[in-house]
Amino acid sequence: GQNIDQPTEMTATEGAIVQINCTYQTSGFNGLFWYQQHAGEAPTFLSYNVLDGLEEKGRFSSFLSRSKGYSYLLLKELQMKDSASYLCAVRLNSGNTPLVFGKGTRLSVIA
């Protein structure tokens, strides 16, 4: 089976930095995605890593280590609107194959 682990909940303070970790053990690997999902809304794409290293996009960065089966999402200068669930997902094969999702990390940003 496929196993993708991430913390269930995290709390951080407005203006701070938070790192959400994701570890995976899957039968294949062709990229790791991070999605943001506000309550009652669609998941929206944040980042994609297929090679080792850090991808930076504004306040959000994502890191991947394929040898360790590990990724993290880094959120800087936290804002209240960043309160949401963050989903880690692995694509097992190439092409438009489905994503295997973790359970998501619910982030609460407090004043």
Next chain:
Amino acid sequence: EAGVVQSPRYKIIEKKQPVAFWCNPISGHNTLYWYLQNLGQGPELLIRYENEEAVDDSQLPKDRFSAERLKGVDSTLKIQPAELGDSAVYLCASSLAGLNNEQFFGPGTRLTVL
């Protein structure tokens, strides 16, 4: 440009009743996915279409669930009869053909079975 459209957004039915969900993907997206998302969980794939062909339906409970994508555009997902355990959010997503294209999700249909 409109994103993935789903309707209805909410549906409440009694168990044993039938229910259908509709999805209109982003124009030009050949690949369409139906995912199920339970509360506090990540989405799980039910079925994937490449144009009008279902290429991956291994996770679809075929005794009660069915789906179609006539003409390779809109898609419907049906449950008949619904059970209490089917209460969840049903997400539709679409993507362009080709390698490693991002999946765009619709807002989902929240189903409650009483």
